[in-house]
Amino acid sequence: MINNTFQEVEAALILRIPFAQEPHADFLAWNGEPSGEYTVRSAYKLLQNLNPRAYTLQNIYKDFYRKLWRLDLPTKIKITIWKIT
Incomplete structure (x- = not known):
């Protein structure tokens, strides 16, 4: 088997x-x-x-995502941007 x-x-x-x-x-x-x-x-x-490379990429984008979540935009738009990046 x-x-x-x-x-x-x-x-x-x-x-x-x-x-x-x-x-x-x-x-x-x-x-x-x-x-x-x-x-x-x-x-x-x-x-x-x-997958250490994925972790490295995560660190590179950390500032981008931090700024994204602080933007004065509807949550729906933030989530859409997050999903496509």
């Missing part, structure tokens, strides 16, 4: 995952935090690490 569902490289990685030695209940864990709990902050940090 794994070989039919995934590409060869991914299937090989999945099949290398060891089984638990002792039975235990399943649980969700997030690797972005030492506690294993998901937070928006940890996901944001992960995305920054995955």
Whole structure:
């Protein structure tokens, strides 16, 4: 089933995952935090690490957006400008 569902490289990685030695209940864990709990902050940090160029562009536009939100314009227009940039 794994070989039919995934590409060869991914299937090989999945099949290398060891089984638990002792039975235990399943649980969700997030690797972005030492506690294993998901937070928006940890996901944001992960995305920054995955695409540092996007984060750099965000810093470049920071002043532009700050000025945009301070303009005396209807919110609808500000949001439209924000979406097209």
